[in-house]
Amino acid sequence: MSRSTNRPSSPEHSGEDAGRDLYDELTDDLLYDPAIGRATMMGYPCVRLAGVFLASYDERNGLVVKLPGERVAELIRSGNGEPFAPAGRTFREWVAIPVPDRELWTELLREAVDFARGSL
Incomplete structure (x- = not known):
């Protein structure tokens, strides 16, 4: 179900759905x-990763x-990225990648796993 009556409900018409x-x-x-x-x-x-x-x-x-x-x-x-600043506070170790890009997102998810492993 679409969250807004102004938004198309099918993924082929919505970058948000394609990104998700x-x-x-x-x-x-x-x-x-x-x-x-x-x-x-x-x-x-x-x-x-492990919490x-x-x-x-x-x-x-x-x-x-x-x-x-x-x-x-x-x-x-x-x-490629934008500062991640929910409620106006920028998180130094978080970055938003607004454009769906399979290759870039795959690479960054691998990097994020490696970074999380290093913090355990």
Whole structure:
């Protein structure tokens, strides 16, 4: 069901639905690791590694991943990412990737898993 009567309900007409579909597909691929599971973060779907949040998805920001601060800055400088600032507070180790891009999202999810493993 569409959240708004002004939005098309079919995925082929909505970038938001296409982004969510891609997020679900790519994060499904991570679930081979028993330490990785689904949860919610700030009301949005996310994946965690042994309880450590590593990625989320929301309609406004697209894919949101936790990475080292230097990598976040690099993605923002390159134009591939945007600062993640819910409620106006920027999270230094989180970056939003609003445009669905299978290759980039796959790479960043792998990086997020590696970063989460390093924090355990």
